[in-house]
Amino acid sequence: MENSITDEKIIADLLPQKFGKAGKIWVGVLTVICLIGLFAYYRQLRYGLIVTAMRDYVSWGIYISNFVFFVAISLVGSLITAIFRLAGVKWGAPLTRIAEIIAVAAIIFASLIIIVDMGSPERFYYLFTHGRIQSPIIWDVIVITTYFFISILLLYYPLLPDIKILLRFKQKSGNGLHKFYNYIGSFWQGTPAQFKLSEKAINILCITIIPVAFTIHTVTSWLFATTYRPGWDSTNFGAYFIAGAFLVGAGAVVVAMYVFRKAYHLEKYITESHFEKMGRVVVLLSLLYLYFNMNEFLTPFFKMKKSEEGYLNGLFSGDFSVVFWFAILIGIIIPVIILLFRQGRKPLPMFIVGIMVIVGAWFKRYLIVTPTLLNPFLPMHDVPASYHHYFPSWEEWAITMGSLAGTLLIITILARIFPIIPIQETLTEQHEKAI
Amino acid sequence: MENNSRRDFLLTGLITAGLVSGCTPKTDPFEAGASDVALPSGKKVKLLSVDGEEIEVDEAFLKPVPHMPPVSNTEARIGIPGKKFVMVIDLSRCKNLKKCQSACNHAHELNPGENWIKVDPMQDAEHTAPYWEPTTCMHCDEPPCVKVCPVDATFKRQDGIVLIDSDRCIGCRFCMAACPYSTRVFNWGEPEIAPAIASQPYSCETSVPQKKGTVGKCDFCADMTRMGELPHCVSACPNGVFAFGDINQDSVSNGAETFRFSDLIKDKGGYRLMEDLGTKPSVYYLPPVSRNFPFESGLENDKEQNK
Numbered sequence: 001m002e003n004s005i006t007d008e009k010i011i012a013d014l015l016p017q018k019f020g021k022a023g024k025i026w027v028g029v030l031t032v033i034c035l036i037g038l039f040a041y042y043r044q045l046r047y048g049l050i051v052t053a054m055r056d057y058v059s060w061g062i063y064i065s066n067f068v069f070f071v072a073i074s075l076v077g078s079l080i081t082a083i084f085r086l087a088g089v090k091w092g093a094p095l096t097r098i099a100e101i102i103a104v105a106a107i108i109f110a111s112l113i114i115i116v117d118m119g120s121p122e123r124f125y126y127l128f129t130h131g132r133i134q135s136p137i138i139w140d141v142i143v144i145t146t147y148f149f150i151s152i153l154l155l156y157y158p159l160l161p162d163i164k165i166l167l168r169f170k171q172k173s174g175n176g177l178h179k180f181y182n183y184i185g186s187f188w189q190g191t192p193a194q195f196k197l198s199e200k201a202i203n204i205l206c207i208t209i210i211p212v213a214f215t216i217h218t219v220t221s222w223l224f225a226t227t228y229r230p231g232w233d234s235t236n237f238g239a240y241f242i243a244g245a246f247l248v249g250a251g252a253v254v255v256a257m258y259v260f261r262k263a264y265h266l267e268k269y270i271t272e273s274h275f276e277k278m279g280r281v282v283v284l285l286s287l288l289y290l291y292f293n294m295n296e297f298l299t300p301f302f303k304m305k306k307s308e309e310g311y312l313n314g315l316f317s318g319d320f321s322v323v324f325w326f327a328i329l330i331g332i333i334i335p336v337i338i339l340l341f342r343q344g345r346k347p348l349p350m351f352i353v354g355i356m357v358i359v360g361a362w363f364k365r366y367l368i369v370t371p372t373l374l375n376p377f378l379p380m381h382d383v384p385a386s387y388h389h390y391f392p393s394w395e396e397w398a399i400t401m402g403s404l405a406g407t408l409l410i411i412t413i414l415a416r417i418f419p420i421i422p423i424q425e426t427l428t429e430q431h432e433k434a435i
Numbered sequence: 436m437e438n439n440s441r442r443d444f445l446l447t448g449l450i451t452a453g454l455v456s457g458c459t460p461k462t463d464p465f466e467a468g469a470s471d472v473a474l475p476s477g478k479k480v481k482l483l484s485v486d487g488e489e490i491e492v493d494e495a496f497l498k499p500v501p502h503m504p505p506v507s508n509t510e511a512r513i514g515i516p517g518k519k520f521v522m523v524i525d526l527s528r529c530k531n532l533k534k535c536q537s538a539c540n541h542a543h544e545l546n547p548g549e550n551w552i553k554v555d556p557m558q559d560a561e562h563t564a565p566y567w568e569p570t571t572c573m574h575c576d577e578p579p580c581v582k583v584c585p586v587d588a589t590f591k592r593q594d595g596i597v598l599i600d601s602d603r604c605i606g607c608r609f610c611m612a613a614c615p616y617s618t619r620v621f622n623w624g625e626p627e628i629a630p631a632i633a634s635q636p637y638s639c640e641t642s643v644p645q646k647k648g649t650v651g652k653c654d655f656c657a658d659m660t661r662m663g664e665l666p667h668c669v670s671a672c673p674n675g676v677f678a679f680g681d682i683n684q685d686s687v688s689n690g691a692e693t694f695r696f697s698d699l700i701k702d703k704g705g706y707r708l709m710e711d712l713g714t715k716p717s718v719y720y721l722p723p724v725s726r727n728f729p730f731e732s733g734l735e736n737d738k739e740q741n742k
Contacts, residue, residue, distance in 0.1 A: 060612060119648030120649060232612075377709065379556070
């Protein structure tokens, strides 16, 4: 008897909720930012990439940084869902949907932003009709597409039992949503055979998504590492990117945990203990990333090869040093210091650390792209003076902000449609505990 | 609206020009058989043979070479059979006149600020002497740009030339990141080209017209080499800095002089840029020794573009 009351309470707590006033303002603001970004992109389509500040030397700018950032964040889906699941980490279960939603939203905008960066986007389909397998871009197209579909499935399959529950609340969800739930999940009866099949499918997906996730970010790092340029010509790049990706993804999950917990009053489901444990994960990942950063910068710094001298000095003490040390301190070192203390792993400090990790990571991606391009082998010469510098134009900022807002919008909408904490799993766990 | 009327005006102008020349067939140099019945006129013209010898020819026997029809995309991608083009750049002769650059920009209808040939002031170390170094596309035998191109828009031909198909290029700019010589140039905006030229179909061999959102670069003037002529930079340089030719014939020419390629490289200590990267360029450099001009003589000419 007591159990059934708890069940109903759990369901009532976890059902998707309509936007309140704050929610509506949030969605409105994000939509406006997206629309400004769209307008900037319209201008870019009309006049060409000339509206950006990119020129022949800095031929890749914040679009590419942003692309790397999105690919990095999307990796968290594989970490929380797959790696935790296969390693038998039970406490991660309530976080899986958050992680998977972030992964799907980020990978969608990674694909979009790479099209935005193209000079002739109307020829995008040439990648499929004229693709050459020897180009790392084609590898990226293949693995990102694969990762996108696996992530969608990893979001979808665990949703099916929840959709069955959602279908019981037609009144609450409203006609439109009810039809949508019916369309995507009415075949799910919850029979043991279906559960067994679903369990098997999710296991297979979890095993396949790990190498695919490693591949998407390794290949993304190879877009740089397959060139000769100082700062990119590194055998460390794949591992360095993966470590950074897990860190920023974990940061994003922490921030999302905090926000959803506050907004939907999920204190009973996302507990302080979850923050405590995620805090430990973030410390581990920060130290790992710090290790790869040392590998990446210390040995070249020791040697100071002539071709790398300008690049390294620019980072350590030159034009980029403020951003560089900001990214290292805010994105890695200070988070570690804060999280080493038990008080630092409480929800609010964790939230702040999560924001720091994300902001630091974004600027780190900027530093991966631009300084290298401003330090070519041959001198920058016989070009207009503006080619010697790079500061993004308003169109670039607007499109970048628009893509970030778009990601948040997708996350918000998915959280509006689907339960942010898996209901069925929570129930099952509750029953297991009761027994 | 304004653009349209301008285009109409230019088109009318072209048609009129065509009609006028059509009415006076005698002056039309491209009229078939126009000079078949030429009789010696007695007027002699001095010419330079391909071997660098001066010869005299009667004016009446001069037949203008009609423009060849542009080759197909397939042919342009294969190249000229049996040839392997090389360039030799003699640094001891360069004083940064930039005639190569302006001839190149003119021939390829490039916009200001967009230079396929750059002339860099180089100084390798504090106590080494500065020199002027013109750079073109190196037309590498292991081209990093071709390796990374996802859609086969840039390609390596049998005759060694690396070209770009602007009708294929998606504008991802991976080739620009991959090229260690920073030779590639992007059309960030709509290139400003006369409408009559801009409306022509693109040819990989002429690299004209350049298109918005695609990459451009030195093409070794593949259209000129097909006609057996020297690239524009080579013929434009008054100091004979550039020599161009076929390594299979072991011969390169700067227009005035013809050299045995292997002797030239051996005698003057020829080398290639960034040999350690393994890109195997087709452009060789002769070191700036026993110079014809002091380095300073080129400084004045450097100011305009590099304020």
